[in-house]
Amino acid sequence: RFMDNNYFLFIGIACLFVGLLDLLHALAYKNMGVFHRNDANLATQLWVSARYLQSVSFFLAPFFIKRKMKAEAVVAGCAAVTALFIAAIFTWGIFPECFVEGAGLTRFKIISEYLIALLLLGSLAFVRARRQAFDPEVIRLLTSSLALLSASELAFTLYTDVFGVSNMVGHLLKVFGFFFMYKAVIEIGLTRPYDLLFRELAKSEEKFRLLAENAQDIIYRFRLLPVPCFEYVSPSVTRITGYTPEEHYADPELALKMVHPDDRHLLKEMNLSPESARPRQFYMRWLRKDGRILWTEQHNKLTYNAEGKVASIMGIARDVTDRKESEEKIEILNTELAARASELEALNTELEAFNYSVSHDLRAPLSNISGSCEVLLMDVYAEALDDQGKYFVRSIHGQTKRMNHLIDAMLNFSRVNRQELCRVEVDLSNMALAISVELKMKQPDRRVSFTIAEGAKCYGDPVLLRTVLHNLIGNAWKYTGKQESAEIEFGMTNAEGKTVFYVRDNGAGFDAAQVHKLFRPFHRLHASSEFEGFGVGLATVQRIIHRHGGQIAAEGEVGKGATFSFTLQAGKTVPAQATETMRVRAIHLNP
Known part of the structure; x- marks a missing residue:
């Protein structure tokens, strides 16, 4: 239930039904008197069926490493296969002969043993390929077990008498094979359960420990109950603040002491009333060991005990001094920019006033000069002027007109940037x-x-x-x-x-x-x-x-x-x- 490696669960279920067939195999031996058939072929047939179920189960088991498995479905499958073997041997009589008195093993029996040995060797190869999922000692025991079981199957291809030496050697190898399987699954699982059941948890814990110890930010856990103290502070605290983790462990008040006086109320409020609806992210100034001020961005998460009270605070603190200084500079620049914009607005207002002055105050005298020139060039006054005088008057009149056009051009040029666009x-x-x-x-x-x-x-x-x-x-x-x-x-x-x-x-x-x-x-x-x-x-x-x-x-x-x-x-x-x-x-x- 606690393991995410279903290899052993699959093996365990299969071995239950393999044991059932092996029990029938033992009861079917000559002179046991359990079954009406009193020949060696019945025991050999039950032996072969048990070995098929065992080898196929061992071959399939590696596929359930790190995969979800429905135990009920595996039990039902193994039970169905076991029932088919028993029916084929006892009821239908269709299971091939495996041993003939006086002649020895049949061709079917010998080929089956080789096939079973190959399946066990295949299972061994799969287990070795996925050895990262097992404890090193467990993988050694599994390797030994599967190798011995494969060797036992080869020994069973050599005997001609069910009580012969080759048959005895095969049974001994099988006993040792299952002994190592027992050591891998049962003994280690009972005497050192964390190595087997929580191996992945230990690896995960090691991975996150290395991550925390090499993090650039400060990772911490502060316990509030029953006695306030730091339970963990990552090594990066030394680089950022100048204080070591050991100094935090020795002085629970250090967290308050190193906070800037103007920001200590934030920490006090968090410690005195952690249940209050505070934002999980906040900024706080700290005093380094050398007296320099640094800005931190903190993210805190509260943990609760069984009574519903806040038991500890876990958090991450990041040095954001450079970012805060940049924000302050940007704020200063924005203030200066707003001041300059205000000055420009005032200058534009003055320019508008100037344009108004040019448009009205300068045009009036120019119009008077231009009108006077036109009057002087009329017949009444023209007779009093010689040709040179008329030339001067015409020149003055022309320059006033030019000056008037220049004023129009200046006004039009100044209005371009202020006119609102209408697209x-x-x-x-x-x-x-x-x-x-x-x-x-x-x-x-x-x-x-x-x-x-x-x-x-x-x-x-x-x-x-x-x-x-x-x-x-x-x-x-x-x-x-x-x-x-x-x-x-x-x-x-x-x-x-x-x-x-x-x-x-x-x-x-x-x-x-x-x-x-x-x-x-x-x-x-x-x-x-x-x-x-x-x-x-x-x-x-x-x-x-x-x-x-x-x-x-x-x-x-x-x-x-x-x-x-x-x-x-x-x-x-x-x-x-x-x-x-x-x-x-x-x-x-x-x-």
């Missing part, structure tokens, strides 16, 4: 077409050919994405202004699994070595006298693309045009439209 499906093809038409209406005399891919769609903020296309297509329009036949293309393609939108032109282009300067605010690669502008358009485009989780890149060559390509956040485009070959719509805007 919807956007048809960039239709948006590009509308921008192209607007540009053509402003300069209807230009020869420009627009090529716009159809079905270029994405998810994003329609207002901000229109700003992107307006800047990119507007730049292409501006920098192709000196081309006799300008070409501007908007399209979409796939690159490394990403949807890429692009705007390409055959305009002035730029030096590829200066590409890193393109997206700097208020930085231009072309002089204002050559192409007008303030240098904030591409910087604005980059900010919008980044807010959409994408990237923007530029390629160009002086005199051969430029290509600006951009991506949006992965998964936010409409992939069904992103094909390698797209239908395009060519729009020729000629004078």
Whole structure:
């Protein structure tokens, strides 16, 4: 009942029925007068049937090592086989003859003994292969027993007289074989039951002892009743705290002494009222033997005695000092980050106020200057100015207009990061077409050919994405202004699994070595006298693309045009439209 090795139980049940057949074999000998048949063949038949049951049982027994077995089923099986043998010999008379008076053993008897010997040797091989399941002394006794039983079967193939020497030798070998089996199962099982019944438990205990002694964490068991003391503390306590296990065993109060004064109430509460609903996991500061502070994470489990009272506390303590210090640093960084965020919020508020000031306070004087210049250029006052005076007035008027546009550009650039995104499906093809038409209406005399891919769609903020296309297509329009036949293309393609939108032109282009300067605010690669502008358009485009989780890149060559390509956040485009070959719509805007 207490063993998980069913080998011996199977052998024991089988031997009960083997013994029954052996008893009948002994009673069937000549002159015993028990059975009406008074010949040697009956005893030999019963002997062979008993040996078959014995050898087959021994052969099958190793398969029940570490396997579940229903004893009732084994008893029923052995009883059925025994009953069949008895019926075949006594009732039906169909069991083959084994001994003939005057002639000796039959061929069936000799072959059966060899077969039985082979089965016993096979059983021996199986037992040796699974010797880890047995005590070393038990495996030696089993080996001797099975070897002797196999030898006895061979001896029984040589005799011609049931009272001959060979027959006697076979019986003696059988007695010694069962003697060793008795020693293995009965004597050791009774005199040293733990070696046999609880061998696996001892091995398991050794395994967990080695695990505890080599664990990086502290494993402990503290007894509360009847006298508080440490029953076990793993050796890792010395490395972590500086105190040895022996010091804990000698001083039950050491657990309280080494706890940080500010955390001792946790330990006191646990010892004074262990039944309280405390969390099983908690953190506590300890004082090392050298005075340093360390943080521990503890997991405790309570054990109870028969009266239902808490008898001991088993637990694991882990040194989490590095983790706690990291958490404290992260907390400090988060506090500093929150302070910086607050400062940035204040700066943004100031920037908003500045923008408001620029929008209202600076525009008013500029409007007055611009209006005054327009008045001076009217007929009434124009006559009082010579040509040089008129030139100066026109220059002032032009600069005020330029200053007003620069203020608009600055305000638009500052609003990009603060404007809330509203993502919807956007048809960039239709948006590009509308921008192209607007540009053509402003300069209807230009020869420009627009090529716009159809079905270029994405998810994003329609207002901000229109700003992107307006800047990119507007730049292409501006920098192709000196081309006799300008070409501007908007399209979409796939690159490394990403949807890429692009705007390409055959305009002035730029030096590829200066590409890193393109997206700097208020930085231009072309002089204002050559192409007008303030240098904030591409910087604005980059900010919008980044807010959409994408990237923007530029390629160009002086005199051969430029290509600006951009991506949006992965998964936010409409992939069904992103094909390698797209239908395009060519729009020729000629004078």
